[in-house]
Amino acid sequence: MRTAVTRYAKSGEARIAYQVVGHGTLDLALIPGFPSNLEILWEDADYSRLVKRLSAFCRLILFQPRGSGLSDGIDPRALPDPRALVDDIRSVMDAAGCGRAALLGASDGAAQAISFAATYPERTRALVLAGGYAFFPDAAADARRMRANVEATEATWGTGASLARMAPGRADDRAFADWWARLERLSASPTAALLQARTSAALDVRGLLPAVAAPALLLHRSDDAHVRVESSRQLARALKDARLVELPGRDHPVWMGDVDSVADLVEEFLTGERSVAHGDRVLAVLLVARVVGTAGGLAAAVTSRHLQERMELFREALPRIVTRHGGYGRWSGSDRIDARFNGAARAASCAIVLRETAASLGLAIAQGIHVGEIDMALEPLSGEALDVADRIAAAARHADIMLSRLASELVSGSGLQFLDRGRVAVDGMREPLPIVALASERHLEPLSRSKVRPTDLGILSPREREVLELVADGLSNPHIAVQLGLSEHTVKRHVANILLKLDMPTRAAAAGLVARRTAQ
Numbered sequence: 001m002r003t004a005v006t007r008y009a010k011s012g013e014a015r016i017a018y019q020v021v022g023h024g025t026l027d028l029a030l031i032p033g034f035p036s037n038l039e040i041l042w043e044d045a046d047y048s049r050l051v052k053r054l055s056a057f058c059r060l061i062l063f064q065p066r067g068s069g070l071s072d073g074i075d076p077r078a079l080p081d082p083r084a085l086v087d088d089i090r091s092v093m094d095a096a097g098c099g100r101a102a103l104l105g106a107s108d109g110a111a112q113a114i115s116f117a118a119t120y121p122e123r124t125r126a127l128v129l130a131g132g133y134a135f136f137p138d139a140a141a142d143a144r145r146m147r148a149n150v151e152a153t154e155a156t157w158g159t160g161a162s163l164a165r166m167a168p169g170r171a172d173d174r175a176f177a178d179w180w181a182r183l184e185r186l187s188a189s190p191t192a193a194l195l196q197a198r199t200s201a202a203l204d205v206r207g208l209l210p211a212v213a214a215p216a217l218l219l220h221r222s223d224d225a226h227v228r229v230e231s232s233r234q235l236a237r238a239l240k241d242a243r244l245v246e247l248p249g250r251d252h253p254v255w256m257g258d259v260d261s262v263a264d265l266v267e268e269f270l271t272g273e274r275s276v277a278h279g280d281r282v283l284a285v286l287l288v289a290r291v292v293g294t295a296g297g298l299a300a301a302v303t304s305r306h307l308q309e310r311m312e313l314f315r316e317a318l319p320r321i322v323t324r325h326g327g328y329g330r331w332s333g334s335d336r337i338d339a340r341f342n343g344a345a346r347a348a349s350c351a352i353v354l355r356e357t358a359a360s361l362g363l364a365i366a367q368g369i370h371v372g373e374i375d376m377a378l379e380p381l382s383g384e385a386l387d388v389a390d391r392i393a394a395a396a397r398h399a400d401i402m403l404s405r406l407a408s409e410l411v412s413g414s415g416l417q418f419l420d421r422g423r424v425a426v427d428g429m430r431e432p433l434p435i436v437a438l439a440s441e442r443h444l445e446p447l448s449r450s451k452v453r454p455t456d457l458g459i460l461s462p463r464e465r466e467v468l469e470l471v472a473d474g475l476s477n478p479h480i481a482v483q484l485g486l487s488e489h490t491v492k493r494h495v496a497n498i499l500l501k502l503d504m505p506t507r508a509a510a511a512g513l514v515a516r517r518t519a520q
Helices: 044-055 081-097 106-119 143-156 174-187 191-200 205-209 232-237 259-271 304-324 344-362 384-395 406-411 462-472 477-484 490-501 505-520
Strands: 007-011 014-021 027-031 059-063 101-106 124-130 216-221 242-247 281-294 328-331 334-342 363-375 401-404 418-424 433-438
Touching: 007 081, 007 259, 014 477, 014 490, 014 505, 027 124, 044 059, 044 259, 044 384, 059 081, 081 106, 081 304, 101 106, 106 124, 106 205, 106 406, 143 191, 174 384, 205 232, 205 477, 216 232, 232 242, 232 344, 242 259, 281 344, 281 384, 304 328, 304 363, 344 363, 344 401, 344 406, 344 433, 344 477, 344 490, 363 384, 363 433, 384 401, 384 433, 401 406, 406 433, 462 477, 462 490, 462 505, 477 490, 490 505
Parallel strands: 027 059, 027 101, 101 124, 124 216, 216 242, 363 401
Antiparallel strands: 007 014, 014 059, 281 334, 281 363, 328 334, 401 433, 418 433
């Protein structure tokens, strides 16, 4: 999904950034929590997915609060007047030609939405408050730590330090953590971030709650790590017409996790109807691959320019490899590949080739495979199943191919074998997900071993001897496959059988045996 055009509304002497997406008759203004940057957020697949779902039934106005991202900053000498924040929302609505709107306030944006609804009831159709609160010091999951975090904001801002308390379910994903650090830097400077933290901590709308007449839907994740769910329970009791829905999960931002459930609830609340089906939903096997570094200890020897050249070669190879295995794939970030297949064996075979291709270029990739429903009508590829595959990839070691147990059970009869790797926690799932790793060559063995003397090359079939000769010549499995007109998987099986019959631990040992016999 392409980034929407950013426009500016004038609010007093300040300029407030906003975007408009969709063409529905109902207007919905989204007031995000901090950190945020209207143009950077589009890079996240879950955010784009939520925006696309919401804009399918309304005209969505994306609002950039004062002091963050693309909007004008806050005077560092004083915290902003709460009335100015309300006027910012009104000015954006005026600039967008919106007379009356529903407001979706997320996190600290919820308090601003409440203030607007109390001040301009005639312009407020309804409220959706996600992970919200009336007074942050009462809502923080850990009040003592909250005060320490506010004061430490200036020193740690831009490093991604806020991710662990905002979305602990994503904290172990190195690529996402790097992106979050970038989002911090492009949301505000350290000084501005400190002002935002103090502004959010000082904003108190408890006295305005009786004046809110608009119906309200409150959404809160039951194990929210940043804002206690009790804060939304208190709002539900204080507002005149409110319904609270508690969702599973611990990550705080509304655009993380199961965004389809969020969109379904918002759509039903605002329109009276819930979308029965979201486009063309099919069962698919999802693969996420992340470039996690260089292979074989090449980091010190590869210059930045050479590494970029290798990455470009890998990028060029991706469409050919994925298409050859009957899949569809794309780069969803600088170091992440998303792909879908109609079979788990195809996805696993493709993962093997991607790993070997990356290794041949001196790159290491970690891969995760899962199976689940996706919407074929959506572009880019997104959804809960893809998020799970990404979480599995984040848990993988360098060069590992990890699968959910469910995905591995769909490849029976393919000859692939797997090693148990325990379980991985996935946000939104009540129980950790069982995962396995695709076994390397030395593990791909039949149930029984040959009793023939291992150094006798005569026990190999003619095709196996051909493969062994090419292994001895230093060719990789993909190159052998091309030369002999075989699939990479078939070559992989031949190599595994050769190692088994010769009782050799590695292909290098088998190649050494050929070299010794040639020299005799």
